[in-house]
Amino acid sequence: MDYYKMLFKRKSFHLFRGADEISTEEFCQLEGFLKTVKPLDKNIHTDIRIVPESETTCSRGAQYCILFYSEPDGNYLRNIGYIGEQIDLYLASQDIGALWFGIGRPEQAAPSGMDFVIMMAIAKMPAGQFRKDMFKAKRKPLSEIWEGELLPLADIIRFAPSACNTQPWIVVHQGDTLFVYQYKKPGKRGIMPADKVRFYNKIDIGIFLFFLETCLTHDGYAFTDAQDTENAADDTERILVAQYEIHAK
The missing domain is CATH 3.40.109.30 (putative nitroreductase (tm1586), domain 2)
Known part of the structure; x- marks a missing residue:
């Protein structure tokens, strides 16, 4: 995974216009990638789940939302940001657009002993809609x-x-x-x-x-x-x- 290359490609999709379906194969690959992310603090327990956008308060035209949960311990918010950005960059490598969606909330309750922290809305996007010149941002x-x-x-x-x-x-x-x-x-x-x-x-x-x-x-x-x-x-x-x-x- 060439994270550095994706620093220049990724962007925040505030609306997912022209979105396509994330394929079953891409979904399975994403689930596999989630198991490989490196935490900033391995002693903080986290849980990451993927649900349809319809099971959240997000309404940006995404297909899914990635939900980030953590035990509220130590620098847990910093830890979630560190983990989540690895996912953000991986998604860009697969032409899957993403949006850190801070105001969103899921329907499901948080796992025992954990707090819901933040979600990321995602959808398959045309390659041409990703950032072409980061320095214009x-x-x-x-x-x-x-x-x-x-x-x-x-x-x-x-x-x-x-x-x-x-x-x-x-x-x-x-x-x-x-x-x-x-x-x-x-x-x-x-x-x-x-x-x-x-x-x-x-x-x-x-x-x-x-x-x-x-x-x-x-x-x-x-x-x-x-x-x-x-x-x-x-x-x-x-x-x-x-x-x-x-x-x-």
Whole structure:
């Protein structure tokens, strides 16, 4: 699975116009792929299920919705983002469009001991509807998401998807270390309710970390990472969430 290549192809399908059926073979392959995804924290129990869109509150013209459940423990939201982005990129490789759908809810109850976290709406889409030029997408300039010596990958990781395109991250490059912060501009939250901003930003950080690690691997860096437990107040501007010690292979 060439995740790096799919960083440039994937996009969010807010409506699934012209969608086709996901074949039985493609569905089985997706189910098989779900068993191979790598968690950010293997100690957090998760469950991923695929149901028809009609069994959720989503109505975007998708065929199915992928439901993400987790025990509400530790950095479980970050973990779901990290897992889910692997699936998002795999789907793009199969010409299956996807949408992280934060406001959706499933009909079925969550598994015992777990919370429903988020869903992803999916449908088979024409290959020509996927992104052709990622750099035309609207994103923050590098000066707002990166501090210190620039690495070539900096211009790629800023295209990681995030709720309402908030892009709640800053990377600080000092020596051989990349410090990753969850960032919230004081007083700014976009169109999301205030109580949901922190929730979705934590998922976004997991998505971003997978983008970052994918780019580090592609660019030939070996790295070790240390994840930090979030315990800062909701109004904290910067929260250190991870740091990566990097060196050329």
